[in-house]
Amino acid sequence: MSFPHAKRPALDGLFKPTSIAIMGASSRSAWAKTVLGNLRAGGYGGEVRLVGRRVETVFGLPTVAAMADLDIVPDVAFILVRAEFVLGALKEAADFGVTRFVVLAAGFGEAGTEGKTLEHEISEYCRERGLVLLGPNNMGFVNFSGRVFGFGLSVPETPVGGISLVSQSGALAYQMIAHMPTRLVGLDHVITVGNEAVLDVAACIDYLIDQDSTKVICLYVHAIRSPLEFATACRRAALAGKPVIVFKAGFGEQSARAAVAHTGGLVGDDRIIEAVLQQVGAVRCTSLEDLVTTAALFEGYGELPGVRAAVVTGAGSACEVFTDRADRLGLDLPTINEETADALRAAGLPTFATAQNPLDVTAAVTIDAKEILPELARILADDPSVDILITQGIGLATPTYLNPDRRGLAEAHLRLAASTSKPVLAFADMAMNADPADMELRLELGTPPVIESIDRGLEALHALDRWSQRRRQLLNEGELSTDTPEITIPDDRRWSEATARQVLSQFGVPIAPSTLVTSVDDIGKVSAAYGFPLVAKICSPEIVHKSDIGGVILNIRDEEEARAAFKTLTERAREHHPDARIEGVLLGPMRPPGVELIMGVTRDSEWGLVLALGLGGVWVEVLEDVALRPLPVSRHDVSEMLSELRAAPLLDGARGTEPADREAIADAVLSFAGAAWALREAGLEAMESNPVVVRGADVEALDVLVIFAQPPPMVA
Amino acid sequence: MSFPHAKRPALDGLFKPTSIAIMGASSRSAWAKTVLGNLRAGGYGGEVRLVGRRVETVFGLPTVAAMADLDIVPDVAFILVRAEFVLGALKEAADFGVTRFVVLAAGFGEAGTEGKTLEHEISEYCRERGLVLLGPNNMGFVNFSGRVFGFGLSVPETPVGGISLVSQSGALAYQMIAHMPTRLVGLDHVITVGNEAVLDVAACIDYLIDQDSTKVICLYVHAIRSPLEFATACRRAALAGKPVIVFKAGFGEQSARAAVAHTGGLVGDDRIIEAVLQQVGAVRCTSLEDLVTTAALFEGYGELPGVRAAVVTGAGSACEVFTDRADRLGLDLPTINEETADALRAAGLPTFATAQNPLDVTAAVTIDAKEILPELARILADDPSVDILITQGIGLATPTYLNPDRRGLAEAHLRLAASTSKPVLAFADMAMNADPADMELRLELGTPPVIESIDRGLEALHALDRWSQRRRQLLNEGELSTDTPEITIPDDRRWSEATARQVLSQFGVPIAPSTLVTSVDDIGKVSAAYGFPLVAKICSPEIVHKSDIGGVILNIRDEEEARAAFKTLTERAREHHPDARIEGVLLGPMRPPGVELIMGVTRDSEWGLVLALGLGGVWVEVLEDVALRPLPVSRHDVSEMLSELRAAPLLDGARGTEPADREAIADAVLSFAGAAWALREAGLEAMESNPVVVRGADVEALDVLVIFAQPPPMVA
Incomplete structure (x- = not known):
């Protein structure tokens, strides 16, 4: 979940507070001791107040038994109590007027059903009251340039620099704090977000973009919990000239296991992450050492000419x-x-x-x-x-x-x-x-x-x-245009190929001609218009995989064969899918061969609609040679996708074929992507065209398929 | 050029000498000062003698004007004079009985024609007299465990360990000496070989294999000057349980440029190097840091269970x-x-x-x-x-x-x-x-x-x-059998496909059947034997690229078409290659489709005959998906080559084809490789079979081509 941008200024009060209260302060609390020690060592210049169950003097400061006993309303409260007491402390402080919190305790979303419930209660409470909360299951933050060391592990002497880090792991953040000076680079902010019950990585990126002291934003993430906010924040950072440099952990099956134990975050698909980061102008590093070097380079030299x-x-x-x-x-x-x-x-x-x-x-x-x-x-x-x-x-x-x-x-x-x-x-x-x-x-x-x-x-x-x-x-590209043409979309969300063709054509998707023939008597006229050879396909909203039932007949050489094909196809359809609505048979001319592309859109549970582009045959089937981008996409995105394909040389005529016109391909893909974007709210689940045949500037989808979210059809 | 293995013991006297003479010693020689300083700092326990033009005391030691004035014949002479004086000093010392030398001066093979001539003179002189010489254009060596610091740059305090380094770059060796202790690992020998006028990398590997103090052998090389000796030494090291860990510089076009300026070595093909290192059991690292870590791991923990x-x-x-x-x-x-x-x-x-x-x-x-x-x-x-x-x-x-x-x-x-x-x-x-x-x-x-x-x-x-x-x-595999069957090889080294088929078949290469038809009258009989459809190919030793002249006709459906094909093919051949010897037309049955392999052997100027294996179509043409190994190869090599191919899933039936029998493929490849090995001394330049069609355990070469080194043919 995401922290609303309208409340961004509230984060100044969190990371640059003029006063801090520590709840759960006692002489026996290692956390309180560490946080207090850090604040002192870092030279925190604001007020510090302690709230603890027993009224005593803790490390030279008096404690009060309750928030209400404090002389000031602190900008931030650090809640340093065990998970089960967090909600109570939160309510107590909020009732006193505190609006910003840091919760370090583990035992929430990462720790099973009970913890998840606790975390949900906290985040709901904060949402209702408009509260800002960092954590839980984290180590807090250090604002080196602002001298606020609100951290749960003892922070060593660290030089100040322009590198900020947002980390889902407290241990990793600590390691980086210790490591950076040995690489001769300095830090600005280190923020550990833990389970992101309220404040997420995106909100922290947004805050850091606005800090003059931050030149580079490094991220350690294993799960991206608010994908769209994340993408928006990264894009904003790129536009602002501050690179977001990302180390993403947990991309394999084994990783998923380790990540679950760590913060309970869902682990996304690595290839989509790769595409997203490229699209939003973030930099991905595959080792922590590369993260540091890349950050150091930019921090020290800025954007190079x-x-x-x-x-x-x-x-x-x-x-x-x-x-x-x-x-x-x-x-x-x-x-x-x-x-x-x-x-x-x-x-x-x-x-x-x-x-x-x-x-x-x-x-x-x-x-x-x-x-x-x-x-x-x-x-x-x-x-x-x-x-x-x-x-x-x-x-x-x-x-x-x-x-x-x-x-x-x-x-x-x-x-x-x-x-x-x-x-x-x-x-x-x-x-x-x-x-x-x-x-x-x-x-x-x-x-x-x-x-x-x-x-x-x-x-x-x-x-x-x-x-x-x-x-x-x-x-250059500014905001992506997401205008869609005024096109009437059929109410029935189960489309046959004929319907899909009719709609996608209106969006400008170039589709090879064909005519829906509903009676064998129309075949003469249609085939005379096209000439031979022809291809015939069964047309039914319920028959998605036509080839599986022999629902496609190629190379029809004369009218007699066309009539026979009509009969055969309808018979096969009735035989395999007795309940399917048969709209008729699609009849169209056979097309000469060319380079075969596949374009598709699928709905990803995290990133929404994602466009995939690849070449047919072994490229997709064996090499999984596919370029991905979340929608919407720009013309530049599409051209980049084509260049990313290992099969790209084929587009340029590597095997003796006519070189493909990449602009013409981009036109077709953009129309296709635009149609998908327009259909997203109608519940588009998947859209595919396979193959799209390219001969020079001639780009034609031979097949289209559009699927909406709905109960599984009676027949497959 | 390679140092003969029989003289290997001579290297003990080079790297563990009981006495050393420094030629070119003078109080103004920075080299003499550095080498002497290193020997002292390293605690060298043997005798040191100085030879210089002027009789003086240099750094506390007396110099004599000539070798002949020395009281002992030193085990090694360090010749620290400029390039033009090296040969003279070498002869003077050799005449006195010295047999081992270190020459640091630059200005030889790496520095143009004149330098090349100088270097050639030195290496020829050493070869004739059976002398051992390290360099020129290097920095000497350090034997850390044996306390002999014969090095041209001041060697820092360095802990002793089990890692040895052989380097073609003196600067890199120095860097490593300084770097290793910061990684908490120690060194045994560091040997810089420079231009390898006499002693090459292979000889140094051989020496180090025999040193108990060396556990790991690291190499920095930009050119492998004695490929076969290198391969043999690496294989011996692997068998001896001492990993050879290689950093190979200079693998691109730009690299070649830098390497030429550096030592004048020829830069080989990176993909062949990769294959060689794998075959001989060496470890390749692509960064110097990885070289150090890999060496440290083995040095510290040995071969792991x-x-x-x-x-x-x-x-x-x-x-x-x-x-x-x-x-x-x-x-x-x-x-x-x-x-x-x-x-x-x-x-x-x-x-x-x-x-x-x-x-x-x-x-x-x-x-x-x-x-x-x-x-x-x-x-x-x-x-x-x-x-x-x-x-x-x-x-x-x-x-x-x-x-x-x-x-x-x-x-x-x-x-x-x-x-x-x-x-x-x-x-x-x-x-x-x-x-x-x-x-x-x-x-x-x-x-x-x-x-x-x-x-x-x-x-x-x-x-x-x-x-x-x-x-x-x-x-396990021991020495590779390089026995070849007793087969008569035609004297004429320009083979038509018919000849190639006839010879390769005897080596056991499975080739699809075909018959050389020399007269149109034989067609009836031949086609009756095979049945239709047939394929016909022109057969001439001078027509290598048949397809280019329309020299192959497929899908011949009856005898009439076969007769027409015979006529067409011979006419086309005469038209395009009027001087070619036309042996006739190869007539054979069309074969059902399958997975298409390409196997080939080419002669590399450095590594000799190299086997290449790949899949047809885009795999080779666009993806350059080919596995390489120098000949001879073992069955295990071939099976490894198949696994290395990105197209390997196709062999297992990834696109719905029958899974290929890898053992049957290996049989065919081994026969093919065996034939190439047998033909190597007859001057084999290239051998190719494309395609080899695989259907399950059925492996058949549809085409074979054998080319020997000879003046370019009159017709292509």
Whole structure:
């Protein structure tokens, strides 16, 4: 369930409160001790009040027995009691006027029927009263920049930076807090959402988009509980220029098991998630380390002007690793021009080195002639084909054991960055073992972060480049038009192919011609109009899988065969489905072969209507080579879907067929998707056209099927 | 070029010399200073002598002007002079009786024509005199266990362990020396081979296999210069139980460029390398970090009894990450039995935790009830379905900021390991930031290494599991039989299809029947024997691509059509290839459809004859879905090749076809491969059968083509 956007300002009071009450405070409560200790260690500047059963002094602060005894109405109440007492405490505080809560206790939705009931009561209560609640089954939050350490595990000394994290796992959030400084990056907000009884991930993303201190939003999620709000928030973040970087856990069968034990969330289909994240302009990382590196890259360097990278190193092996990895990712390491090459040689590049990109300045420079290095790097960066410069051996990327002069290194990086208009990225050569003191230096001098390893760094660069492209696309396309033409939709929600053809045609879906023949006497006229060969199909709303009963006859060569086919088809239909309404026989011309596409829409329980696009035959059946996008989709989405298909070369005529006109395909798919979108409220369950035959710019659906949600039909 | 195996013992004198001479020693030589400094810092126990142009005292040692002035004949001479002086120094030392050399200078094969000539002279000289030489264009070697630091860059304090590295890059080797201790693993030998003028990677592998101190052999290579020796050495290492773990740089077009500038080595085809490494039982890693983790895993834990892993952590999120990654890799995290679950609960697993694998003991245990953790871990490990236990939160995998009691952690790991018969692996939760002091503790207490991160750790586990399987396979299959039947091979090396059919049939390749018809008068008899429909193909040694000239006619329905086909085919052949020898027309029965395979053999300039196997149609043409292996191949190789194909489900009847008999396919492929092997010395260039039609156990090549190396034919 989602927190209504209209109440977004309320979150400021949650994450930046001027006063906090801790309920369940006692000298024996480890939680109270930890939260209080964190607030103090973090330098919380607001008021803190304690409410506990026994009136005592807890860690130097007095407790009161009840909320009503407090001198102020706190902005937030941390409810640190066991699950069964949470609702009572909530009501007590709400009656006193508190509107924002943090509940840490486990034992709710993740813990069986009883817990689910408890959680439902809490969320219903909050909804009715318009209350904000973070949790339960979480660890609270830390607002590093705002100095509010409202966290259930002892927060270590952590530098402040522009990376925020929203996590469904408290343990993971804690791990990240501890881990980030060792990667020389700093944090802004860390918010653990637990079971999301009220506040969900989407609401937190929305809040973070509005915080100037947050530059990147990282997510650790195993279940996306409010799909549409999630998608909207991600899209808004992309438009706002703040990447949402997602680590999604729990995508397999075994995962589902572990996730259930953890928070009771439903685990969605991984391929749909992938499609959703691409569509909404989020970045997906498949390892936590990649999440950190990608976030660090953006936090430190912002949106890059491009990713055509020049690379300068002191080792040929590093050049090779850079080049290999760039090749794999399709990143461009541009060829430098002759002037740049000449300038490099003139500036002192050794004669036995090659003036090229990636540039190996050789050990001769890195050991004996260090002072030349920044000049060589600058010259390389200034080549017109270059967007960014990646360096090794400059700045804090250099390990301490190789150069203990950390300040000198950091300043050299800054000098180099100042000497060129191109961003200068410092890559560590291998998995980093960072000196924690470097982080202080970074914050003091404003040095950009070190990007961990060639592999992870280029992967991150590639991910952010895709994000930038998608962001530009989203900025261009604006709101997707979801206008639908005024078309009358038949009331009866069980459509034969004839009905489906008639409706979809009105939406502009190109469908191969055919005529519904209801009497054998009409065959002469219809077949004369089309010419031979013909195809005949039984037409009945109850017969969905025609081929299974021999309900399709191909290659009808003359009128006599057509009459026979009519008879055969109606007989077969009556035999297999005696109760089916037989509307007649669809008669149409056989079409020449071409590339065969499949387009379909299905209703996903989480994401609603999802469009699927693929090529026929082995592609779908064996390779499961299908591109997915939730509806509605833009023309760009469709063109992206076509490019994602491994079978894409076939569209371009890879097997000697005529190259397909991708725009014509997009027209057909968009009409099809538009029809599905228009039918969504009528209860569309599935829609499919298989095959759609493509010959150049000629795109024709040979078959259409539309199914609405309803009790199972009597006959299948 | 390869170092002859008979001289392998000579390498002991190179890498474990009792005396070393440094040629080119002078007080102004940075190299001499560094190598001498390294030898001293490493505690070299043998004799060191200096030879330099001027008689002086260099770093406290006297120099002599010429080799002949030395009091001993050193085991090794380090030649530290510039490229143009190397050959002279080499001859001087060889004349004095020195037989082993290290040459660091660049400016040889990697540096243009002149350098190539110099290198050739050196290698020829060494070959004639039976000398051993490491380099040139390298950094020398470090024998950590034997305390011989013969290296051209200053070697930092490095703990000794069982990992050896052979590297074509000196810079990379240096980086690894510096990096390994930060991952808490130690090194045995680091050998940089440079241009391999004499000693190649294969010879170094061979040497390391024989060193008890080496448990794992890591390679950094961009070109494999002696493919067959390399393959033999890798296979020997696998049989000896020492994994060869390979990082191969330079696999793309851009890479080739960087590699040429670096050592002038030829860059092979990446897909063949992949196949070779699999075949010879080597492990391939695609990142340097994975190389280190995989090596660390084996060095620390040896060959594992299996990889069915139980996982114990304190966080549900870690369980999810473990489960997801294991799913992706196909690693089994077995379900524990009821007794184990009961025992876990009885031992104090909190009631709100789930007794399952992966096991989240929850924060309640990791924070409040730490002492229960080892017992829970032991119980989990003892489950009968479990081969190994992976722990987080025990041992040095725990970051220092979470637990500064390093000794206590290390001892806890050892206690846990002693409590169960299963190997207990300690995984760091995320990319490690190791405390260097931990390494000393590891060496002192004999604690196993920490495996870096869930992702890399499981990847390494998976790689070593595949290695173990391949090793068992190699141990079983022994030497591949390369016996070939006594078959007369026609002298003329330009074969028509009829000749190819006749020869390959004798090797047992199953080929669909056909008869060479040389006169139209024979058609009646032949077609009567086969029955209709028939297929007719023109048969000429000069017409390789029959279809291009309409040289194949299908679906011949009667004798009249057959006669017409004969006439048409011979006319077309004469028209398009007036000079071709027309042997006649191949007439055979049309075969029913089935799954279509392609099998082929091509000669690779590096690896010799390579077998390729794939499925017809889009699989090969669009997806390039082909499995490769250098010849000769075993039955197991072939069965592995079939499994590697993405199209493999089609063999099992995925599209409604009859499931193919993989053994029958393997029979056909082995016959085909055996024929190619037998023809290799006759100059076989390529051999192909396309399609091979498979219907259940019925496997038939419909077409065969055999091409030998020779001047291009007059007609194509």
